[in-house]
Amino acid sequence: xxxxxxxxxxxxxxxxxxxxxxxxxxxxxxxxxxxxxxxxxxxxxxxxxxxxxxxxxxxxxxxxxxxxxxxxxxxxxxxxxxxxxxxxxxxxxxxxxxxxxxxxxxxxxxxxxxxx
Amino acid sequence: xxxxxxxxxxxxxxxxxxxxxxxxxxxxxxxxxxxxxxxxxxxxxxxxxxxxxxxxxxxxxxxxxxxxxxxxxxxxxxxxxxxxxxxxxxxxxxxxxxxxxxxxxxxxxxxxxx
Numbered sequence: 001x002x003x004x005x006x007x008x009x010x011x012x013x014x015x016x017x018x019x020x021x022x023x024x025x026x027x028x029x030x031x032x033x034x035x036x037x038x039x040x041x042x043x044x045x046x047x048x049x050x051x052x053x054x055x056x057x058x059x060x061x062x063x064x065x066x067x068x069x070x071x072x073x074x075x076x077x078x079x080x081x082x083x084x085x086x087x088x089x090x091x092x093x094x095x096x097x098x099x100x101x102x103x104x105x106x107x108x109x110x111x112x113x114x115x116x
Numbered sequence: 117x118x119x120x121x122x123x124x125x126x127x128x129x130x131x132x133x134x135x136x137x138x139x140x141x142x143x144x145x146x147x148x149x150x151x152x153x154x155x156x157x158x159x160x161x162x163x164x165x166x167x168x169x170x171x172x173x174x175x176x177x178x179x180x181x182x183x184x185x186x187x188x189x190x191x192x193x194x195x196x197x198x199x200x201x202x203x204x205x206x207x208x209x210x211x212x213x214x215x216x217x218x219x220x221x222x223x224x225x226x227x228x229x230x
Contacts, residue, residue, distance in 0.1 A: 033216035042206050042220030107160040
């Protein structure tokens with residue numbers, strides 16, 4: 001039990017639609033990030049949020065966007081869904097801030113997205 | 117750019133046998149290194165991490181890993197595997213650029229036979 005909860009656990013969307021995934025961080029964690037894990041691959045960093053602002057992004061297009069709320073919970077939004085967006089989306093939280101602090105990063109169980 | 121290679125996609129070991137999972141990283145400076153485990157239906161759980169100091173680090177569940185700078189490796193070991201260790205294992209590296217940015221390998225699936 002990591003204290004990071006994600007919803008929904010599974011969902012199916014049609015190509016071209018939009019999806020919102022939600023994450024509730026562990027209490028006291030001010031930094032949240034999102035990862036995409038395609039089948040048979042390791043997780044890939046999408047972006048990081050700290051104090052409600054994005055402060056780091058991986059190699060993902062702008063149709064991947066996010067929000068962080070004052071209570072540190074977060075959303076991942078993906079517009080214009082493509083078949084290749086089918087993956088497990090993981091939320092991770094820590095109390096580290098923008099830079100690396102050495103604090104443990106805790107992952108949620110993920111949201112499985114299938115695009116048909 | 118950082119990268120992580122886990123050469124073994126699948127490994128099968130007998131229960132009670134020793135285990136070594138390989139990890140090689142590519143990064144210019146001293147990296148921050150991690151091993152995570154992912155069981156079906158569960159998120160990633162941190163097994164251990166290396167930042168500096170003693171190159172042999174101990175983790176949870178009886179796992180240990182050794183950092184070898186000359187070989188750019190951070191292999192995970194366990195002296196005696198239990199059936200409950202069957203899972204997928206990921207090695208990861210951080211440059212410290214962003215707090216939560218980790219670069220993961222593709223993972224190694226561990227099967228334990230009784």
